[in-house]
Amino acid sequence: MIQLKNLSLRRGLKELIVSANLVLNPGYKVGVVGANGAGKSSLFALLMGRLSADAGDVLLPPNWTIAHVAQETPALDRSALDYVLDGDAELRHLETQLRQAEAANDGAAIGLVHGELARIDAYSAPARAATLLTGLGFSPDSHQRPVRAFSGGWRMRLNLAQALMCRSDLLLLDEPTNHLDLETVLWLEDWLKAYAGTLLIISHDRDFLDSITSHIVEVAQQSLTLYTGNYSQFEVQRAERLARQQGDYEKQQRQIAHLESFITRFKAKATKAKQAQSRVKALERLERIAPAHVNSPFDFQFSAPDSLPNPLLRLEGVAIGYAEHPILEDISLSVEAGSRIGLLGVNGAGKSTLVKLLAAELAPLRGDLVASPMLRIGYFAQHTLETLRPADSPLLHLQRLAPDTREQTLRTFLGGFNFRGDAATDPVGPMSGGEKARLALALIVWQRPNLLLLDEPTNHLDLEMRHALTLALQDFPGALVVVSHDRALLEATTDSFWLVSGGRVTPFDGDLESYRTWRLERLAEASRPSSEDSSGLSRKEQKRQEAEARQRLSQQRKPLQARLSRLEKELESLSEEKAGLDSYLASEAAYQEKDRTLLAEKVRRQGEVARRLEEVEEAWLEVHEALEALDTQAG
Missing domain, CATH: 3.40.50.300 (P-loop containing nucleotide triphosphate hydrolases)
Structure with missing residues (x-):
């Protein structure tokens, strides 16, 4: 199980979590919710060992394998399928051992490794990896394409597939549905429902959370609160808890007002000074109850348009x-x-x-x-x-x-x-x-x-x-x-x-x-074997027509493939430049120079690169859509 004991966690000067306790049993599927900046992602970093607690203990079983989605994807030449297979670290380790045993001609070692490969069902791994890729929206002919050929959004899907490929005990997913379409979200839901390990998922998609989760952890007011049930059930329970908290708060405020009134009235009277002093001590000992925060910070609406022609x-x-x-x-x-x-x-x-x-x-x-x-x-x-x-x-x-x-x-x-306040006048960057x-x-x-x-x-x-x-x-x-x-x-x-x-x-x-x-x-229809050709064409004529269709398709694909190649090279170059700029602007050295000219230039260039990167990714997706449309017509 996962145990957090008297946990305190801060980032910089901000206290995110203070003296929190939490127990999550194996097999829980937990939605982690809370406002942006409350500490959800920091909690994940803590569980992965990337952050240390400022106080308290984080206890996980020592033999657990933890999987998470990488945030960066290098421009690799290896295929998408091989990249996803890399998610199974034990498989890759055994494959290395097998190569070493075969090189040494060690029959006993070869036999042992094959036994381990059979235990982890290694021989079906490529098929499982292909299923993950297909489920996440990759067409079959893209499985052998190099990782560097995919745009940023598709590389994130590759990272998600790699995390799902890992035979993990604990799976951490931070906003996995961002940039997925509805079909892919539905597929991911079904996959996660069948996942046998412990799942922690940060998501702002309430239907997604409702479908998958057995528990909710709310990160709010520097504490961690565990609720049983999915997100809709959590909302009901939280409303009931906040109503009780608000009632207790108002009752305590009346008590505080009574004590303060007595102190104010009688602290100067000799006959009541002792009683007044005892009430001062009582007030100091009182454990204050916070008011319940139930209102959304957002309040806006669309004004009626000046005109509403029909049709638009x-x-x-x-x-x-x-x-x-x-x-x-x-x-x-x-x-x-x-x-x-x-x-x-x-x-x-x-x-x-x-x-x-x-x-x-x-x-x-x-x-x-x-x-x-x-x-x-x-x-x-x-x-x-x-x-x-x-x-x-x-x-x-x-x-x-x-x-x-x-x-x-x-x-x-x-x-x-x-x-x-200041949020309205702070820079957007x-x-x-x-x-x-x-x-x-x-x-x-x-x-x-x-x-x-x-x-x-x-x-x-x-x-x-x-x-x-x-x-x-x-x-x-x-x-x-x-x-x-x-x-x-x-x-x-x-x-x-x-x-x-x-x-x-x-x-x-x-x-x-x-x-x-x-x-x-x-x-289901697509997975059924196709029926025999009933066009009445001779096999020779059919082959000739198929060859002509392939030739036409090839001619149509050539300019698109050439543009795709140019865009991929620009994507790689822009990604490298953006990574360098991000690294510089995240460093302390960037802000220690008295002359801020270089810093301003780097910030400006970062914005330019980010905008161009988005434009190139959009263009890449458009060309990719056009190629897929041609393939669909050909199919």
């Missing part, structure tokens, strides 16, 4: 893609006033491409996209965060949009997104991903759009902010198109779905559970 957008026979290669074709749909549309489809199907089309970031290859002259779009995507200026504050970003608005009005608005996402949403809300296009808006947002966003979207009077792996958000804010699949976009008649059933049926 109309697509007629539209094809969209890259380099003249369509990913989606024959799209004839419209976005009506008040529409609340969720986009469904597997990763790479073209959901983000469709959103870019609606946002006018991509022009149609064919067909017409007709927008109302009064259309006002609020567009949120992950690359939106990189458009924020690192040296500017949230207040300055908003002042740029509203130069004639009083500062106090802008501060009050930003306060609804929890940018209060050092902020967390969640804080930047909050600011990007604030800037969109201020502009009063009549059409919201949201591509994974909840990545990096904590549970409180997700809840506030959900409530605001429910009251939003305009139209909404959203891509999200957060089912709670989709179910609460949308009332219809478009399915992006097979190069087409069509209305989907059903809810998310219907979609899950449909996906499972499609996967």
Whole structure:
């Protein structure tokens, strides 16, 4: 079991956890929740031995294997499949022993190693690794591609697959659903439900936590509180506990007021001085109860747009893609006033491409996209965060949009997104991903759009902010198109779905559970053997047509492959430069020089590199989508 005894933990001057006790039994599946900055990731670092406790004990079984998702992925030449297999350290150790035994021609040692390999089921390891890759959205033909050929988001999926490959006793997952699509999240849920070890997972996806967890640990007010049940059950229990705490607090405040009143009235009277002094001591001995904190720090809503034309957008026979290669074709749909549309489809199907089309970031290859002259779009995507200026504050970003608005009005608005006091005037650069996402949403809300296009808006947002966003979207009077792996958000804010699949976009008649059933049926169909060819073509003619199709496909793929290669080289170069800049800016030496010119230049360059890296990754994904679309057509 995991035991934390009288644990205290600080980072710098901030006390995160003080005198906390916690016991987690083997096999628990634990959701770790709490506000950003409360200490959740620091707790993981403590369990991995990367941090030391400032006081108290951290006790884990000495023979446990701990798995976690690496945050960095070097640009390796080894294949994705081999990289995932590296997650099984015992397998790799035994393979090394086998090579050594074979080199020494040691028959006895060879036999022993083969016995150990059989014990850990080593011979099925490549198939298990391939299953993990496929489940996490990698196409079969990408399993042998080198790690360096994948963009940052896909490398994080490789790291997740490697962690799942480890035959661990304790699995630590920190926001594993970020940058995963809905299908991949559903697959990961099923995998984690079957996981036999102890699981600790930090997540802001309440449906994900509800599906997997048996317990919740809340990190709040410098303490660790264990609840039995999933996240929804935790919310009920926490509300009951906070209500009791608030009642005890108010009762104690009345007691304190009574003691202080007696002391004030009688401390100067000789006949009552002794009694007054005893009450002073009683007041000093009193163990103070903190007031319950139940209110969310977020409070905002979308103002009614100036106009709400109908329809807002109309697509007629539209094809969209890259380099003249369509990913989606024959799209004839419209976005009506008040529409609340969720986009469904597997990763790479073209959901983000469709959103870019609606946002006018991509022009149609064919067909017409007709927008109302009064259309006002609020567009949120992950690359939106990189458009924020690192040296500017949230207040300055908003002042740029509203130069004639009083500062106090802008501060009050930003306060609804929890940018209060100094947080409104601090530079954006050092902020967390969640804080930047909050600011990007604030800037969109201020502009009063009549059409919201949201591509994974909840990545990096904590549970409180997700809840506030959900409530605001429910009251939003305009139209909404959203891509999200957060089912709670989709179910609460949308009332219809478009399915992006097979190069087409069509209305989907059903809810998310219907979609899950449909996906499972499609996967089952795909796994069945294909029927014999019934076209009546001769084998020779069939082969000729297949060869011509392969030739056409090859000609179409060549320019895309060339561009992909150029982008991969730039990705590698930018990643190396960003790592160097991050390392410099994290060092003490960067801030000790009196002349801050170099520091300012490094900060500026870090922002430029981060923005360009995001642009190149987006371009890489677009080309990859186009290649996958060609492969789908060929298949």
